[in-house]
Amino acid sequence: GAVVSQHPSWVICKSGTSVKIECRSLDFQATTMFWYRQFPKQSLMLMATSNEGSKATYEQGVEKDKFLINHASLTLSTLTVTSAHPEDSSFYICSARVNSASEQFFGPGTRLTVL
């Protein structure tokens, strides 16, 4: 139980294009999903928190117009990197939880490379 999937697992795109990453909770309903970014040899940094049906809450320094988050259902959240640039190349990991008292369950991550 408590499986979270991400799609795609890796993506390569040209600079200036937009990329959408999906995060799904497969066997539970997630009221809250989280998006993290991890640069090489660094730890995970929280980018934003999204609650189903509400606007996402972004961490300081994360551009909401560049990283669009949509949490349209209790099992799906999407992160769209708009007008991607090489510095956006990173490992993006999502997590999901049932409620505020439960632990977060993590997806396998998506490797984004922007050429």
Next chain:
Amino acid sequence: KQEVTQIPAALSVPEGENLVLNCSFTDSAIYNLQWFRQDPGKGLTSLLLIQSSQREQTSGRLNASLDKSSGRSTLYIAASQPGDSATYLCAVYNTDKLIFGTGTRLQVFP
């Protein structure tokens, strides 16, 4: 602002050794603490979750302890194996967020 630090940053040991990974946090008002393992280029694997009312959790060769008052947690790995080689991350549940530590890269050689 909660800060989570892990020491050492990297560790290389021969197979069979018992070892301790350290995690410290600056704000003791945490809900839970969790230890994860991350293999290169992969996602996170949850190892142990310690609730704030608990002092330790055990799973197989792993034992994690939590001392909230001193802001510390340790992960003890018994009889280390080459398959234990990975990066180990601790993370604290602080209000509504999970704050990750800096990580310890462990290499166990045969």
